Amino acid sequence: MPRRFRALSSLLCLVFFLPAVSSYAQTGAKRKVTSQADLPRFTYPVKGLASELVEADDATFAPFAAKVRADLESIFRDYEIEDKATLRSLLSAKIDL
Secondary structure, rough: HHHHHHHHHHHHHHHHHHHHHHHHHOOOOOEEOHHHOOOOOOOOOOOOOHHHHHHOOOOHHHHHHHHHHHHHHHHHHEEEEHHHHOOOHHHHHHHHH
């Protein structure tokens, strides 16, 4: 019985800790950014003028802001930004949202 318990506990440890190890390994695979040109470009369709979108109520602006926030989070998750000016620009955009 103790042998079966040891095998089961080893299997459970493997099941619980393997995803943590694999996610840790994936974080090391970030692409390096040495300039703003290394980042992907995003486009957002806007009906009307951009100034109207910025001045719109929260219900109108929130869906746009959610898309921008998701793209910013993907950049911070997938890229290692070495260029300080680019990093400042992205952090400023995140704070502004």
